[in-house]
Amino acid sequence: MPMVLELRGISKSFPGVLANDAIDLSVEKGKILALLGENGAGKTTLMNILYGLYKPDKGQILINGEEVAIHSPSDAIAHGIGMVHQHFMLIPVMTATENVMLGVEPVRNGIFLDKTKVAKRIREISKQYNLEVDPDAYIGELPVGAQQRVEIIKVLYRQAEILILDEPTAVLTPQEVEGLFKVLRFLVADGKSIIFITHKLKEVLAVADRIMVLRGGQVVGTVDAKEASQEKLASMMVGREVNLVVKKKPATPKGAVLNVKDLYVRDERQNLTVNGASFDVRAGEVLGVAGVQGNGQTELVYALTGLCPVVSGKISIMDKPVYHSSPRNVLERGVAHVPEDRQRHGLILPFPVHDNMVLCTYYQPPFAKGVALQQKTIIETSEKLADQFDVRTPNVFVPVSTLSGGNQQKVIVAREFSRPIKLLIASQPTRGLDVGSIEYIHSRIIEKRDEGTAVLLVSPELDEIIALSDRIAVMYKGQIVEILSAEKINKAYLGLLMAGVKPYEALETVPATIQETEVERVF
Amino acid sequence: MENKTALNSGKATNMRSRLTLGIVLIAIGLLIVLLFGLGLQAGMKSTFGLSPLDDKYVIPIPALVLPAQPAIYILALIAVFAGAWQLARGTRSSTALVGVVAFCFVSSFLIWATKGKSMDLVGTMNTSLVRATPIALAALCGVISERAAVVNIAIEGIMLVSAMTSVIAATVAHNLYIGLLAGILTGMIIAALHAILVIQFRVDQIISGVAINIIGTGISSFISKRFMQANIDQLNNSGIFPNIPIPFVVKIPILGPVLFENNFIVYIMLILVAIIYVLLFYTPWGLRTRAVGEHPKAADTLGINVYLTRYVNVILGGLIAGIGGAYFTIGSVGRFEKLMTAGKGFIGLAAMIFGNWNPIGALGSSLIFGFADSLQVKMQILETPIPSEFLQMAPYIVTIIVLAGVVGRVHPPAADGTPYEKQ
Amino acid sequence: MKGKAAKPQAETPLPKAASKTKGKLGVNSKILQTLLIPALAVFTSFIIGSIVIVISNKAAITTYRNFFSAPGAAFMATWNAIFTAYGALFYGSFGSIPELFQGIKAYFATGDTKPLILAIYPFTESLATVTPYILAGLAVAVGFKCGLFNIGAEGQFGIGALCSAFVGYSIKGLPWYLHLPLALLAGAVGGAIWGAIPGYLKGLTGAHEVVNTIMMNYISFRLSDWLLNGPMKATGYRPVTPVIENSAMLPRFFPDPLRFNWGFFLALAVTVFVYWFLFKTTIGFEIRTVGANPAGARYAGMSVVRNFVIAMTLSGALAGLAGATQVLGIDHWVGQGFSAGYGFDSIAIALLGQSHPVGVVLAALLWGTLRSGATRMQSLAGVPIEIISLIQGLVIVFVAAPAVIRWIYRIRAIGAEQIILTRGWGG
DSSP: OOOSEEEEEEEEETTEEEEEEEEEEEEETEEEEEEEEOTTTHHHHHHHHHSSSOSSEEEEETTTTTTEEOOOOOHHHHTEEEESSSSSOOTTTTTTHHHEEEETTTTTTTTTEEEHHHHHHHHHHHHHHHHOOOTSSBBGGGHHHHHHHEEEEEEEHHOSEEEESTTTTTTOOOHHHHHHHHHHHHHHHHOOEEEEEOOOHHHHHHHHEEEEEEEEEEEEEEEEGOOOOOHHHHHHHSSOOOOOSSOOOOOOOEEEEEEEEEEEOOOOOOOOEEEEEEEEETTTTTEEEEEOTTHHHHHHHHHTTTTOOSSSSEETTTTOOOOOOOOHHHHHHTEEEEESSSIIIIIOTSSSSHHHTTTTTTTTTEEEEEEEEOOOHHHHHHHHHHTTTTOOSSSSTSSGSOOOOHHHHHHHHHHHHHHHOOEEEESSTTOOOOOHHHHHHHHHHHHHHHHHHHHEEESSSSHHHHHHSEEEEEEEEEEEEEEEEOBBBOOOHHHHHTTOOOOOHHHHOOSSSSSSOOOOOOO | OOOOOOOOSSSHHHHHHHHHHHHHHHHHHHHIIIIIITTTOOEEEEEESSTTOOOSSEEEEEEEEEEEEHHHHHHHHHHHHHHHHHHOOOSSSHHHHHHHHHHHHHHHHHHTOOOOOOOHHHHHHHHHHHHHHHHHHHHHHHHHHHHOOOOOOOHHHHHHHHHHHHHHHHHHHHHHHHHHHHHHHHHHHHHHHHHIIIIIIIIOOHHHHHHHHHHHHHHHHHHIIIIIIIOHHHSSOOOOOOEEOEEEEEGGHHHHHHHSSEHHHHHHHHHHHHHHHHHHHHHHHHHHHHHHHHHHHHHHTTTTTHHHHHHHHHHHHHHHHHHHHHHIIIIISHHHHHHHHTHHHHHHHHHHHTTTTOOHHHHHHHHHHHHHHHHHHHHTTTTTOOOHHHHHHHHHHHHHHHHHBBBBTTTOTTTTTOOOOOO | OOOOOOOOSSSOOOOOOOOOOOOOTOOOOOOHHHHHHHHHHHHHHHHHHHHHHHHTTTTHHHHTTTTTTTTHHHHHHHHHHHHHHHHHHHHHHOOOHHHHHHHOOOHHHHOOHHHHHHHHHHHHHHHHHHHHHHHHHHHHHHHHHHTTTOOTHHHHHHHHHHHHEEEEEOOOOOOOHHHHHHHHHHHHHHHHHHHHHHHHHHHHHHHHHHHHHHHHHHHHHHHHHHHHHHTTOOOOSSSSSOOOOOGOOOOOOSOEEEEEEEEHHHHHHHHHHHHHHHHHHHHHHHHHHHHHOOHHHHTTTTOOOHHHHHHHHHHHHHHHHHHHHHIIIIIOOOOTTTTTTTTHHHHHHHHHHTHHHHHHHHHHHHHHHHHHHHHHHHHHHHOOHHHHHHHHHHHHHHHHHHHHHHHEEEEEEEEOOOHHHHTTOOO
C-alpha cells in the first residue's frame, strides 16, 4: 500500500541559506509523523513547500503514489492537504464562520453569501471531532485554544485528508495540549494523516508514531517513537550532548527591589488584562512568571516599564513609587528591559550596531555633552561591549539588521547588562534563538542574579522558567495565582495552575513538588 | 496569533478623557450663548424656507419660523446639559453626545446668521448633497481601495485629470455620456498606474499617490493652458447633465427636492453607495476584499490571490474616482479650469476615515463636508459679517477637527498601507 | 561564559542579502548607485518630458502627418522642438558662453558693465532661485527623517513670507543688523507655528499629517487671500503687501537687475546647522530613531510625541525661513500665489537628495536652475511652464521606485533602498 504522502529529494534555498537539502519524507495513512528540529532547521520551510506557499528548487511530491504539482495553497487544498500555521491565519474582526468559509464561499441566489449553510457544517464537524466552537463568535474575542480549534475546523471543512500542524502547542497549557492530542486521536481514527511540527521533545514522544529529525536543512534520522528517548532525540537535533538543565548555585536573595501591589492594567480595547497582581522580586533572585501567552504577562511588563498606563495599583522600585512613569524614568531607576519583540522594540534595525548599543544611554555622559553626541566614545564603548558579550559582527558600523537573531539579542543584552542595574526584566529572552545563544543568555542572566540584581523572567516556555527561576509565580487571567519555590517543582502542578485551577483544587490531583520527572504517554 | 498590544503613548485614562470631553462640551454651549445669543434684538425671527420657491413639483409646506434668541438659548442649554451629563455620568456613546452638541452649535450659527432674514433651508440641503457628491465619490474610491489595504492618496490627481478628459471628450463628441465614459477610463488607467507602482514595484503608497497628484496637476494644467484655453468651443464647452426629477417621489415635502431632483451623476453616487455596501458585506467578493485588507497572509493561505484582489479593487476605485472627476466638469460647470478640484480628493479621504471605511458612513461624512461647503456660499448671500475667505476655510478646518477627533475610535483595515510580500 | 556555541542558524530566511554581482552596466558599489539612480531618474524624466514637448508642438505635429513621405522632416522637427525647448531651458538657467565673453570684452573695452551683467544674469538668477529651494528641501527632509510627510511646506512657506514681510514693512527706523534678523526670525516662527499644529495633532491624536498639512495649506491660501486683500494690503488695486524697508532686505552682491543675495550663503549655513543637528546631537538622534522605528524609540525612553512636534516645528521653521529669504532677498513684497509650486518642488528635492542635507543642496541646485530656466523656456520656446511639474512628478516616482529605473536600465539591486512612510491612518 503506497504512502499517503511522500516527499522525494526536496531542496529549497534562499539567498544565503540552504533551508532544505534533499529531504525525503513519508507518511502512512492514519499515522502521525512528528517533524522535530531546532528553530531554523527547515521544518516550516518544508511544510510551506508542501502547502504550496514556496516553490521547491528540486524534488517531487507524491500523494497516494501519484506525483502531483502544488503551486499554490489552492492546489494543496485541492489535493486534500490542510495546514494549521504556528501564527494563526485568522482574521480577528470576522466571525468563525466567515473565516472558515473564506475562499470557498457558498452563495445564495448567485451572489449572496450563505452563512447559515457554513455554520451548520461547522457544527457537524465540531461534534464529530470534539472541536467545540461557536460559529458566530468573533475570532478576536475567542481564547487562543478556541482559535486553534477554528483553524482545525477550517482545514477539515475543506475535506483535508493530510493535516499539517505547525507548533500547535506553543500557545496551549499542558491540559489544553492533552485536549489537542485527544482531537488528533479522533482524526487519526477517522483515517486522517497528520504531520506535527515541533521543537518540544516531550510532546513528540507523547503523540507521534514516527519521528523525523531535521538539522540544518537535512534529515538527521527517522525513528519509531517506541525506540526513541529524549536524550537521543536532543542530540540528534543539536548534534552534540546538550545541557537540558542550567547549572546554578542556590540563590541568596536580599531585600525586595521590585514591589508590585494590586496592579490593574487595561489594554487598548479597555479589557482588564492585569487584574490585581501582587508580587515582589528580591535582589539576587530570579522570579519566573509562568503562564500561557495572553494572560496579561505582556501588559504586566509594559506597565512595569512605563510603556502603558496603569489603572490602579502600586509599583515601587527600591521603595520609591514608579506610578505613571515614562519609560525613561523607569530606565533611570536602574531597570533593564530585554523586550519580548526584539526587532520591533529592542533594536532600531536600520541603524548601525553602535547606535543600538547606546540606545538607552546616548543622552548621558560620557556619550553626550549637553546635546552634542560624543561619537568617538560611543564607538569605542560599542566595540568593547561587542567583544565582551560575544556579539559576532564584522564591525560596529554595520546595520544591526544584518546580524543573526542570536547576535541581535546579544546586542540588546550587552546594552542592558552593561548599565548599573538593580532590576532586570527579561521577556521571552531566548525566543527563536539557536541553542548556543540560548545557553549564553541563560548563563548571563544567572550571572546578573549572582551579582545581586533582581531578575523578573517572563516566558511561556515552562522549561526555561523551571530551569532558571528561584521562585515561580503563575499568572492566569491577569492575576498571580500562586508564588512558590522552584525547587523540585512539579510541572503538572504548574500546568493546572496555568489553566486556571485553584491551588487547593490542583493539590488534590497532583503534588506540588516531585522527586523525579516522568514522561507521560497519552495513548 | 501575534500579540499586537499597542504602546499607549500616555493617552489619558478613561476618567480624564471623560472630564475633558464634558468640559469641552459645556464650553461649546457657553460659546453658543456668547457668539450667537447675546446682543440679539428680542423679537427677531429667523425664517427657514422648507419649500424651494421655484419648484414646480413639490407639495408646498410653510416655512419654519423661529424666534432667534430663545431658540439659541435653548440650543445652548441642550449643549451645556449634554456636557454636564458627560462630566457627571459619562456615556457609552460619547460620539452621540458630540453629535448632539455639534448640531446645536451649527443650528445656533444658522439661526444667528439668518436673524431677521430668511434662508432657503431645503435648497441648502440640496446644495449640500450636490457639493457632497464629488467628496462621496472620492471617499467611495478610498473605501474600496483601502478595504484591500491599498492607500490611495492619488484620488485628487485622478479626479483632476478625469475632469479634464471628460469635458474634452464630451465637447468633441457632443455627448455627455461619452464624456462620462472618458472620465471613467481615465480614472481606471491612472489607478492602474498607482496599483502597478505600489503592488509590483513596492513603492511607498503615499509617495506614489503624491507623485501621481503632481503629475496629474502638471498634465492637466499644461493641457489646459496649451490647448484648451485657446480652443474653448472645440475642447472645453460641453454643457452639463440636466437635473432629472423622479416622478412621484419628488413631490414628497423636504425629501423630494433634496434627493429626487438631481443630475445623473448624483443619482449614480447614491446608487453606488448602496451597491458597494451590499457588495462589501454580503458577497464573496466583499468578504475576500476585507480579508485581504485585514490579514493578507491568511487570505493567501486559503488560495485567494492577494495581488489580483488589490489590482481589481484599486482599478475599481479609479473607476469611481473617474466619475467623481467628471462631476466637476460635465456635472457642474461645463468647462475645465486649472486645479478645480481644490482638495476635494483629500477631503474625501477624511470622509472615508470619519465614516470608518464604510460606504454609508462615508456618505454621511461627505454630507457634513458638503454642508460646510454650501454654507460658505449661503453666508455670503446672507451678508454675514464674516469675511468670505474665512468661510471658505470652513471645510478644511472641519476636516482637521474631525480627523483629530476620530482617530482611535475608528478602525482602519489592519493591513492598510503595507505592501504584501510573497516569499 | 563565552561558550563555543554551535554556528548560529538563521531562524527565518534572510532578507535579500547584498548581491555582489555586477549588473549590465557594471555597477557594483553602493555609493555609485546612490548617485546613479537619481541621475538616471532625472534623465528619464526629461526624456518623457521631451515626448510631451514634441506632442504639444504644433510645427512638429504637422510634420508627422506626412511622416511616411518625409520622415526626415519629422525627425528634424522633433529634434528642433526638443532642442529649442531644452536649449531655452539651459540658456535660461545658465546663460550662454559667447554672451559671457562678449560681456567681459565689453567691460575691459569700455568699462560698460551692462552686457556683462546681462550675460551672468541667468546664472545669478538661478542661484537666487536655489536659495529658498535649499531651505524648503531641508524642511521636507527633516520631516522625512522623522517618518513624517510634510506636504505643508507650501503653506508654511507662504505664512513665513507674510510674517517676514510684515516685519519688513511695518517696522521703520531700525538699523539693518536688527531689522533683517528680526524679519528672518519672524518668517521662521510663522512657518514653525504652521508646522507645529499638524505635528502636535499627529503626536496627540495620531491624525495623519498628510491630510492635515494639506488642509493647513488650503487654509493658508485663504488666509493670505484675506490678508492681501485686507489688513496687509498696500495702497492701490493689486492684492500685494507694501514693499519692505531697505533695512530688512537681504543685501545683494551686484547691482540691479542681478538679484543674487546673502540668502544663498544663509541657506548653506543653515544646511550645516541641520546636518549637525540631525547627526551630532541627541535631539537629532531621537528624531531619526523615531523615524526609523517609533515603537523602538518609545522603548528606549524617547518621547515620540515630543519628537514629532520638534521635527514638524523645525520643518515648518525651515519652510518659513525659505519664504522669508524669498521675500527679503528677491521680491521685497508678497503677492497672491506667492508660494505656488514650492510645496511639491521641495518634496521632489528632498526625495532626490535622499533626505540628507548634502543631497538636498545638490538637488536644490538642480531644481532651482531648472525652474529658473523654465520661465525662459516658456517665453522663448512657448512650452508651458507646467511641463516642469510633469517632469518633477516623474522624478519623484523614479526616485521613490528605484525598481522602475533598475528595470528599465537593467541594474541589479544592492541593499535595501525603500523609503517607507506609510503607517496607516493612525487608528
